[in-house]
Amino acid sequence: MDGIIETAKISERLRSQLLFMLELDKLKTVLRRNHTTAMRRENTAEHCWHITLFALILAEYSNESVDIGRVLKMLLIHDIVEIDAGDTFVYDIDGLKDKAEREQKAAERIFGLLPPDQKQELMSLWNEFERRDTPESRFAAALDRLNPMLLNIYSEGKTWRDHSITVQQAYNHNKHMAEGSEDLWKFAEQLIEFAEENGYLLQ
Amino acid sequence: MDGIIETAKISERLRSQLLFMLELDKLKTVLRRNHTTAMRRENTAEHCWHITLFALILAEYSNESVDIGRVLKMLLIHDIVEIDAGDTFVYDIDGLKDKAEREQKAAERIFGLLPPDQKQELMSLWNEFERRDTPESRFAAALDRLNPMLLNIYSEGKTWRDHSITVQQAYNHNKHMAEGSEDLWKFAEQLIEFAEENGYLLQ
Numbered sequence: 439m440d441g442i443i444e445t446a447k448i449s450e451r452l453r454s455q456l457l458f459m460l461e462l463d464k465l466k467t468v469l470r471r472n473h474t475t476a477m478r479r480e481n482t483a484e485h486c487w488h489i490t491l492f493a494l495i496l497a498e499y500s501n502e503s504v505d506i507g508r509v510l511k512m513l514l515i516h517d518i519v520e521i522d523a524g525d526t527f528v529y530d531i532d533g534l535k536d537k538a539e540r541e542q543k544a545a546e547r548i549f550g551l552l553p554p555d556q557k558q559e560l561m562s563l564w565n566e567f568e569r570r571d572t573p574e575s576r577f578a579a580a581l582d583r584l585n586p587m588l589l590n591i592y593s594e595g596k597t598w599r600d601h602s603i604t605v606q607q608a609y610n611h612n613k614h615m616a617e618g619s620e621d622l623w624k625f626a627e628q629l630i631e632f633a634e635e636n637g638y639l640l641q
Numbered sequence: 642m643d644g645i646i647e648t649a650k651i652s653e654r655l656r657s658q659l660l661f662m663l664e665l666d667k668l669k670t671v672l673r674r675n676h677t678t679a680m681r682r683e684n685t686a687e688h689c690w691h692i693t694l695f696a697l698i699l700a701e702y703s704n705e706s707v708d709i710g711r712v713l714k715m716l717l718i719h720d721i722v723e724i725d726a727g728d729t730f731v732y733d734i735d736g737l738k739d740k741a742e743r744e745q746k747a748a749e750r751i752f753g754l755l756p757p758d759q760k761q762e763l764m765s766l767w768n769e770f771e772r773r774d775t776p777e778s779r780f781a782a783a784l785d786r787l788n789p790m791l792l793n794i795y796s797e798g799k800t801w802r803d804h805s806i807t808v809q810q811a812y813n814h815n816k817h818m819a820e821g822s823e824d825l826w827k828f829a830e831q832l833i834e835f836a837e838e839n840g841y842l843l844q
Binding site: 452455463486494552591 | 678702710
C-alpha cells in the first residue's frame, strides 16, 4: 500500500531517505536478550541510544585517540541489520554460524533504501564496526560489551542466569574490550567477579 | 542500596560517569504520547535514537550549514530531563505552564551526576536546544517536529485523534520547522493536508 511518502511532491532523494527513516521504526520491535533495570527485555532501538551515549561520556577511556563523531554514527547504526536478521544471542553457537551472512544481506536491503552515497557511507561504517580494525571500531565494540554487562548486573544477572552462562564464557566473550579500552576492561573484570560472587554467573 | 558501581575500584570520575549511564536506563520507561508504527506508545529513549538518525540522514536539508556532530549530541540528550519531568504533551496547555521550571530542575539533577566539565557541556547543549537560537538547535528542533508527525501519520493519526487535535493546532505547533528546514516543512505541510483528508486531524 502506498503511503504519503510515496505520493508526496518531494525529490526522489528525499523520498528514499524518508522511506529509510520509516523503516527504522521497526528496530523498536526487535527484542534483545538483555533486560533493562525495569526488568523487561530491552529493544534494539533503545539499546542503540544508550550505547551511543556511553561513547559520548566515556570517550576519554579509549586506548587510542578517536574521532568521536564517527564513533557516535557507528553506534547509532551498528544494529540496524537486526530489523531483518534479528538479535543473535552472543552465546548462541548455532545462531552465530550464519550471523554474518544474514546480517550482510540485511545491510544490503536496509541501507539500500538510501540514495547510493548514503548507502555507501553507512555500509562502510557498519563493516568497519564489524571488523574492529580501527581505533573507532575497537572502542565502539568495547562499549557494545560494557553496556549489556552493566545492565545484566543491574537486572540481577537475569539474562546470564536464564541461560546458565559461566564465568569463563563471560570472560572469553568480553575480553576483547581491552583492545578498545583497558580502563573499562579493568572495571568489567570487577563486574564479572561481582557476578560470580552473587551467583549471576556459574563457576 | 550500594551497587557495584559505588564499590568498584575505579576513579571517582569514572564512578560518576557510570552512575549517570545507569540513570539513563530510566528513560526507556518514559512513555510519550506518540505511537510507533506497531501501534504501541513510544518511549523516550527509542525516540531519541530515531530522531538522532533523522539528523544524520537529513542534514543536507538544514537551512543553514550545521556542525552535524553537535546536532547528533544535542538530539541524543535533548529529552533526558524527562526521566524526572516526564513527557509533557505538546498540546497540554496546563502541563506546558511549568514545563520549563520542571525540566530545568531535572537537568540540574541528572546532568549533575556527571563530573563538572561534562555537566557543563551537556547543560549547555540542552539549553541551546531549548532556546533554538543557533543553526544546530533550529535544525534539531525541526526534526523534533517532523519525527512525531511522520509517526502519527503512519499510526493512523492515533495520537491526534485520541486528543481531537485540529488542523490549525497542528499547523501552529509545527510551523517553526521552517526556521530549521524549509524543505522539510514543505513536506510536513503535505503531511498535515493528508491528515486532514483522512480525518486524522479535525477541521
